[in-house]
Amino acid sequence: MSDAGSPLISDPAFPIILKAIEDDVKLESIGRISSVISALELSGLAPIPFHFHGFLARDKSKFKGDMQKIGTQYGTHIFFEGKSRVMTALDSLTQAYPELKFALCREITKDFESVYRFMGSEFQEIKDDITVKGEFVILVGNDKKQIQNTSSEEAVKLANEIIETGAKPKKMAKLLSLITGKPTKDIYNTSFNK
Numbered sequence: 001m002s003d004a005g006s007p008l009i010s011d012p013a014f015p016i017i018l019k020a021i022e023d024d025v026k027l028e029s030i031g032r033i034s035s036v037i038s039a040l041e042l043s044g045l046a047p048i049p050f051h052f053h054g055f056l057a058r059d060k061s062k063f064k065g066d067m068q069k070i071g072t073q074y075g076t077h078i079f080f081e082g083k084s085r086v087m088t089a090l091d092s093l094t095q096a097y098p099e100l101k102f103a104l105c106r107e108i109t110k111d112f113e114s115v116y117r118f119m120g121s122e123f124q125e126i127k128d129d130i131t132v133k134g135e136f137v138i139l140v141g142n143d144k145k146q147i148q149n150t151s152s153e154e155a156v157k158l159a160n161e162i163i164e165t166g167a168k169p170k171k172m173a174k175l176l177s178l179i180t181g182k183p184t185k186d187i188y189n190t191s192f193n194k
Contacts, residue, residue, distance in 0.1 A: 173187040
């Protein structure tokens, strides 16, 4: 409870919420302007920074782009999803990011409000416990500054195209190192020194 505004957005309630979750205290969110903030409060994921992306893309290439944002942007990522696609979306997201924390909020502020908290690697074990009815908010917590992701192959391909137009391979290896977190020397030796 907060006497003014959200207890998570720039107020120091996050440790209290984590302790409540740890002690199996039931959390409830009183209706607010947006389900985004209510879901963030209930999730147990870091509230700052957070990225709201709206509904997950239906187009496969755009959906892949949504997934890549999770791996490259530090913070909690928030998506809306409907009952017809939520399990398929979670299958893809948790397979891509088994090491990240997830929260799934269902029917926020309604009688059947439910919150499921799990690691990506645990989704297959708990998916049958999820009631697939109503409206959902998916939250994914990227608390790592850099995550290896599927875009490094695409980055190498793009770097090679840039090199063909005049860029130096060593500078491109240095740039790719910053993007992927891999050592510059390894990138140079495996991608450009052939």
